[in-house]
Amino acid sequence: MRLDIISNKKYLDVNRETGELYIAEKIDRESICPSKTSASCYLKLELILENPVRIFNIEVEILDMNDNAPQFRRDVIHLDISEATPNGERFSLSNAVDPDIGSNSVKTYHLSESEYFKIEVQTGRDGSKFAELILKRTLDREQQAVHNLILTAVDGGTPARSGTASVIVLTLENPLRIFNIELEVLDMNDNAPQFRRDAIHLDISEATPKGERFSLSNAVDPDVGANSVKTYHLSENDFFNIEVQTGRDGSKFADLILSKSLDRENQALHNLILTAVDGGTPARSGTVSIIVHVLDTNDNAPTFEKSLNTVKIFENSPIGSLVINLTAIDLDEGSNSDITYTYSLYTQERTQETFNLNPTTGEITVKGMLNYEDFKIYDMEVIATDKGANSLSGQCTIKILVEDMNDNHPEISIKSFQSPVNENIELDTVIAVVSVNDKDSGDNGIVDLSIPKNMPFKLRESSDNYYELVVSEPLDREKVPEYDITFTVTDRGSPPLSDNETMTLELLDINDNVPQFPQSFYTIRVMENNAPGALLSSLTAFDPDLHENQYLVYFIIEKEIANTSMSMLFSINPENGNLYALKTFDYEIEKEFLFHIEARDSGSPPLSSNVTVHIIIVDQNDNAPVIVSPWRAHGSVVEEKIPRSTDKGSLVAKVIALDTDSVHNSRITYQFLQVTDATLFSLDQYNGEIRTMRMFSYRDPRHQRLVVVAKDNGQPALSATVTIKLSTVETAVKAYSDMTEMPLEYDIFSDLNLYLVIGLGSVSFLLLITILVTIVLKCQKPKPSKTAAPCRNSVISERNSTIADSTLVSNDAYWYSLFLAETRKGKLVVRQPMPKGSRYIVSSIPRGTGLTDTSDSAASTLQV
Structure with a gap:
């Protein structure tokens, strides 16, 4: 396949082998399409294809680019405008042309800055842009005959291009046209000089x-x-x-x-x-x-603002410091006012050595060291001379006063200091004498002496620059053993200078503190059956004093209880206050001890204090319950007879056990250990009552065997058992209540009332004695016990039953059980209701014929 171009081969060509179209020569749109009537521009091509032969028509559109700048047809535009032309008059200007089209063509115009003219851009029917020149203000030929302006045309391309033209405006007077006539122009006064x-x-x-x-x-x-x-x-x-x-x-x-x-x-x-x-x-x-x-002419002499200048300067001013700037004033100017300063007179020889005068500036500066303590006042005269043709001069006097500077530290000297001192030193006692001094003068030489605040001392001025340090408050070594007293001396200069010196005041101890126990009352609990020599507690007191005033010795203050000294029961280590038990205690015999321990120091005179010690013996479960009812003559088997016709719920027997331990360990509960028929009897675990759960039948055996165990509440628990053999009989038994009130047929009943009166009187007397003793003991105790300890021969149980030897206080069931037990012993049992409540006073008396028969009995009366 082969291609070839028939037309427009000047700009375009084709590769005959590959068919690629390429540019043969630079394309200029404006030369190809000079007319701007159409916005589009095309190159038309005819391509021929060989074998087979075919012709193709191709149109290539050429797009415009901004490659041309606007141009005016003339570079210079001449305008003749009369000076009489009114404001706002318009004058047409030739427009610029741009071969480009669209936005690349002329877009606007700009006029160079002018106070007389401006332009206005107009758009023609074909879209072209042109400008009109507008007169802004009236022209004046005499003032400006020619106006040169620059008109610039700018297109709308990117980047924009522009073109310029010069606009020359000639200002004319009223123009006259002369037609072969000589005309004279008359002047008018239109110009000012x-x-x-x-x-x-x-x-x-x-x-x-x-x-x-x-x-x-x-x-x-x-x-x-x-x-x-x-x-x-x-x-x-x-x-x-x-x-x-x-x-x-x-x-x-x-x-x-x-x-x-x-x-x-x-x-x-x-x-x-x-x-x-x-x-x-x-x-x-x-x-x-x-x-x-x-x-100017040199007609004024230099003058100083003051004829006498007094200057003050500190003595520590460094060399080169400015003392005064003497500025003389000369009203002339130029060389007539150039002034030279010189010394005219030194009143002291050392002035020139101490100060320097700058001849040009008039500044007086420090040249040598100043010392207020050596020299205080300097006088001098200064002359100011100008440099005019006929020089003139003036003078002034300078008085320099050297001021004292706080350049000397105050000095402090401890003349005497007493240390150590006793802590009980008397108030207003002098313990130190201090002197102060300052070489400066004025306020710089006035000094103040001080010590730290919140100290029990004060300073007292004794004479000029002498101070005494005295005691102002009581001292206590135990609170502050020593004082670091800093004496600070400060002058009243600005800034103030100070010096200080610290002395240590040591306090000597005196025996002014009694030994102190951490507690005022010690309660120590000791378990009974303790080993002799056991450590009970460490009662250590504290004494803040020192040395022998601090060494403590401990004592037990002797006190006898039941003819027994406290030192036989307890021992205390005199050096460390360790308290030991010397014997084994039995809670059932001794329940508490109350005594005092004294701590005494070794001072002179010695001081002491004591503390109350309350020893409480803590009970152990070391006593097993003892069954006191039903009464047993021999062994642990009790035989009882009950009617066979006993009703359901009837009381058959009551088991009563006693435990001499404390309340907690003496709490007793009852249980069946063995029972012949578990459906026939019930046992109350708290009061020990055995009751029938049903009536007897002919099938039930006549003999019933009950084994009851009484167990206390200790750890470990202790117990006792009783065996009750019950035999049923056909004979009816009277009711318990009748038996309690049946008439007594014993002969002794004739004297029963007498016995009762004697018993009640004895009980009342003993009760009164007990109350008095209790009151005395409570007065001796610092803290009374919450509950009174029971006597050794009694135990209080939670079931409100109390046994004292053979005396029982209880309800009807207890009464009947006691009646059965005591009558078997051959004793007489009597109960008497209390005035209030449902409780009773119960007494058991051995049978006899006289009062001597009851003397061996431990008959007593208790109430619940």
Whole structure:
């Protein structure tokens, strides 16, 4: 296959082998499509294909690019505009052309900055842009006859391109057309007089005499004749006036005449206004400034602000420090005011060695070391001389006062110091004497002595610069064993200087503190059956004193209980306060001990204190329950008979056990260990009552065997057992309640009332004695016990039953059980109701014929 181009081979060509179309020559759209009527531009090609022969028509669109800048047809545009043209008048300008199309063509115009003209861009019917020149303000040919403007056309391409043209505007007077006629143009007064310069500068010496003349430049006026400059006027002033002169050409000019002597120091510059006025109608005028510079002459001597200058300077001012800047004032100027400073007189020889005067600036600085304590006042005279042709001079006196500086530290000296001292030292006692000193003077030499606050001491001034340190508050070594007393001396300078010295005051101990126990009352619990020699507690007291005043010895304050000394029961280590038990205690015999322990120091005189010790014996479960009911003559088997017709719920027997241990360990519960028929009897585990659960039947055996165990509440628990053999009989038994109230047929009942009265009286007497003893014991105890300890021969149980030997207080069931047990012993049992409540006083008396029969009995009465 072979391709070839038939037309437009100038710009495009084709690769005959591959068919690729490529550019043969640079394409210029504006030369191919010069007309801008159509926005599109195409290159039309005809391609021929050989074998078989075929022709293809191809159109290649050429896109425009911004490769042409706008151009004006003329580089310079000339405009003639009359100065009488009104504002807002428009003038057409030739537009720029751009071969590019669309946004790449001319877009807008810009005019160079001008106060008279502006442009306005217009759009033609074909979309082209052109500009119109607009007059903004009236022209004046005399002021500016030609206006040069730059008009710039800018297209809308990226980047934008531009073209410029010069616009030259000529300002014309009212134009006249002359047609072979000679016409004379008459002048009008349209111009004001003008000076060639904006200001006229004149230099006049202040020594110039009055009447001196100075020529001034004249004003010009473009107008002619009467419309030209006619006269001059000078602004009102005190020193100058003018005189108007006429030149050979008829022009007018003015001379400036000095009418009064000048003084530069009063007024160095004179501003005048010269006005030129023409002869037109109406008259026009023009002004110019006349600036007169008054030149100086050396007619003023230097002067100081003060003829006497007093200066104060600190003695520690370093070398080079500024003392004073002496500035003399000379009203002249230039070399006439250049001043040189010199010393005229030294009142002291050492002044020149101590201070330096700068001849140019007049500064006086420190040259040597100053010391207030050596020299206090310096006097000198300084002369100021100018450098004028005829030099003039002035002088002043300087008095330099050296001020004292706080450059000496105050000194402190401890003249005497007493240490150590007893802690009971008396108030207002002097323990130290201190002196202070400061070499400075004035406030710098006044010093104050102080000690730290919150100390039991104060300073007292005894004489000039001498102080005494005295005791102001009581001292206590146990609180503060020693004091570090810092004496600080401070002067009243600014800034203040100070010095200090620290002394240590040691306090000696005295025996002023009694031994102290951590507690005022000790309660120590000791388990009974303890081993002899066991450590009970450590009662250690504390004494804040030192040495022998601190060594403590411990004692037991002797006290006898039941003819037994406390030192036989307890022992205390006299050195460390360890308390030991010397014997084994039995809770059932001794329940508590109350005594005092004393701690005594070894001071002189010795001091002591004591503490109360309460020893409480703690019970152990070391006693097994004892069954006291039903009564047993021999062994542990009890035989009882009950009617066979006993009803359900009837009381058959009551087991009562006693435990001499404490309340907790004496709590007893009852259980069946063995029972012949478990369906026939029930046992209350708390009160030990055995009751029938049903009525007997003919099938039940006649003999029933019950084994009851009574167990206490200790750890480990202890117990006792009783065996009850019950035999059923057919004979009925009277009710218990009847038996309790049946008449007694014993002979002794005739004297029963007498016995009761004696028994009740004895009990009342013993009760009264017991109350009195209890009150006495409670008064001796610091803290009474919460519950009174029971006597050894009694035990209080939670079931409200109490046994004392053969005496029982209980309800009806207890009463019946006691009645059965005591009658078998051959004793008489009597009960008597208490005045209030349902309880009873029960007494058991051995049977006999007289009072002596009951003397061996331990009959007693208890109440619950």
